[in-house]
Amino acid sequence: MTRQFKLTYKFTIIILAILAAMGIGSIILLAIGADVTKTYLVILLEPLKSTLQISEVLLRAIPLSIIALGISVAYRSGIINIGAEGQMMMGILGTTMVALSLPTLPKIILIPLAILTGALFGGLWGFIAGVLRAKLGVSELLSTVMLNYIAAQFYTFMLRGPFLDPAEKTLGGAGTPQSMRLTKNLWLTRFIPRTRLHTGLFIALALAVLIYLLLWKTDFGYKMRASGASGRAARYGGISVGWYLVVSMVISGAFAGIAGAIEVAGVHRRALEGITAGYGFSGIVVALFGGLSPIGIIPASFFFGLLIVGSDMTQRLVGVPANMINVLQGIIILVIVSTKMILADPYLMERVWRWYQRHCKTKPEVEA
């Protein structure tokens, strides 16, 4: 098989995949009477047209990537964490608690303390699911989803009760369930003027490096991956699989907690409803989409940030409802995931190669 053929083959499949995704999407856009070309241009290019827009994309990518990193650790260790949404809420509560009770601490102490408390709270939430699975064999799919419900209610309770902004309780307040504006000492620096992009970006990148080192460069990561890849062989090799399940779930929850802490400290500067914004679930897709490795998760989270911002803009610029853009996102993801499977199939490539040789013999062959 020639190198030239291989490249052409892969390129053709990618082109076909893009055409397929756009084709299916077009049918849906036509059905709602939208301008197909314009919608596509807006969703994919508009968010990249200015520094402000790009910063907004990156802003979405920060929590997505941190959550996805945590999910990849759990997934690699053989446990599927669907509870990032709840773990993120717990993280937000932890951070808010620290900031509300110790507002006078200097920035250099308060920020790490608040983020670590967020990690601790999220980690605790992950720990519960991990222990239930390791000790009692409770499916993590069940426990993490249920813990999401509990966290959501607890979150609402805290925002309406203990954390409620005193100003909202007064006559002039609207009673919005949110905390008061948190101390400036918690705020992450916004390092590009007139944008909201904050230093959480560097934390996310640092965490990506950390996870890469942890999973692939340490004996600890080796054992986690072995437990996930084949629990039986890991146990045979003397690895306490159950323990690594719990640890990986704690790490996963802690990362969701950190994502929550950073969203509060970097973007909203107070705890309010809707901060999680489905990041906990999108994070699963980002993790899988990024091939469960930091190297893939970083671009994947950027791409998803792009889709989130892009769908916002189509609503405003083309009048296509953001919900429809979610449908388009779903199609794009399905197509890309299927394409990855097709590209990974050597037998198919072999068949196409032989078909090509049989039918295109007129061309002179370039043997590698």
Added chain:
Amino acid sequence: MQKITSLRMEHITKQFPGTLACDDITFSVGEGEILALVGENGAGKTTLMNILMGLYQSDEGRILINGEEVRFRNPNDAFSAGLGMVHQQYMLIANMTVVENIALGYKEAWSPVKLDLAKVRARIVEISEKYGLAVDPDAYIWQLSVGEQQRVELVKTLCLGARFLILDEPTSALTPQETDELIVLLKRMKSELSIIFISHKLQEVKNLCDKLLILRHGAVVFEGETADHSMGDIAALMTGHEVELPVNKEEACNGTVVLDIRNLDVQSDRGFLALDGFNLSIRCGEIVGLAGVSGNGQRELAEAINGLRKVERGEILFYGEDIANKSPHHIIESGMGYIPEERNTEGIVPAFSLKENLILKDTERDEFSAHHFLKNKAIEANATDLRVKFDIRSPNTSVAAGSLSGGNIQKVILAREISRRPKFLLAVYPIRGLDLGAAEFIHKQLLEKRREGIGILLISEELDEILDLSDRVAVIFKGKIQQVLERKDANRRTLGILMAGVHDDQTV
């Protein structure tokens, strides 16, 4: 249903990425014939048979049944033509019972609204009585030993009405008696149907088969009458060189007892006592062969020794320390080496690379990590070294271990276990399903370790393997030791009788 009087494969060629699995293979099987198909692992036997069974399509060539060309697009086509295959890897669903597994393919029991399990059960009873293949229809597959699973496969194929049998190493899990019985049975069956018999065991091939087809590197190297050639000739044709399995001829050493198992009770997955007052002791520098039909407690024994299964009662003294119910990690650290029965799923992490698998038990050791960071260079060097020493055939040290052939996977496990310098070695069915070359290599390694003074417990069903290697032979039956024999007192007959559960003193 029409009888299959002749089957012919002509000019079969099959290319896989990177290898030519079948290279212009032609052969035929006539009425009432048994054709032996032999060759080393990776010679293309399984691929050839998968083409015959419609699992793969050949790139070139054709298949003729009773002189007419047939095309099998999928296994169902092959089934309906009357071909039935018992695969080397059992095609059984672990979470289903025997009846349910057989019902899967037994279309007569299906109707749009109901699955008639009673009908399937009746058919199983009929077949298993007719052929003397005992199976428990209500057992779950995961509860069965490898040998029992193979029996289920045989019953399944016969139940589905096969008129032409392809048996991929059918005897690798049977006792000598069962093997002899199977061979008698197959000889009787050949008046009804033709058989392709794939085996590494040349003795069986000589006993059973009329014709012989030898493959090497995907091509036919020999086709002809079995009777004209000695086993040595066949082995040499298969491997391309002379092969001789090593034999332990040395004096038994009277070293100290290193592993002493006393009154061990261990439960099976099904909840009964798989080991019931089990006693056995092994000295350093000796190989004790544990013979027995699989499913008599061997798996439970191996797992209990390695801390992978709970011990209910009794003790396992390893160099004086009771390791019963200790963690696997602790037992590994105290010097236990273990070659497990399930080499593909337990002995290696299939998705991990060759070099990663070689350090499965040693990631914490200073040699391979410092401050928890893995030393990639040392890991690579270790793999490069062991790959040569243990003749592991792989393109490089980074390939996924799961992609290697059975023999090479076993060499990876052996390399890891032996290079760790264990104080004791537990080898469970170490050459099951391996070709002669690999078996020879592994036996030599075991004898070498014995000479170095390591105690070895060899669990096997293959009496030749046990008799070749052991200093003493213990026979296990229903979780108890039947008897322990010195090598000079052990022979195929006595062992076979003991393995069937008859005490020596009961025979006349």
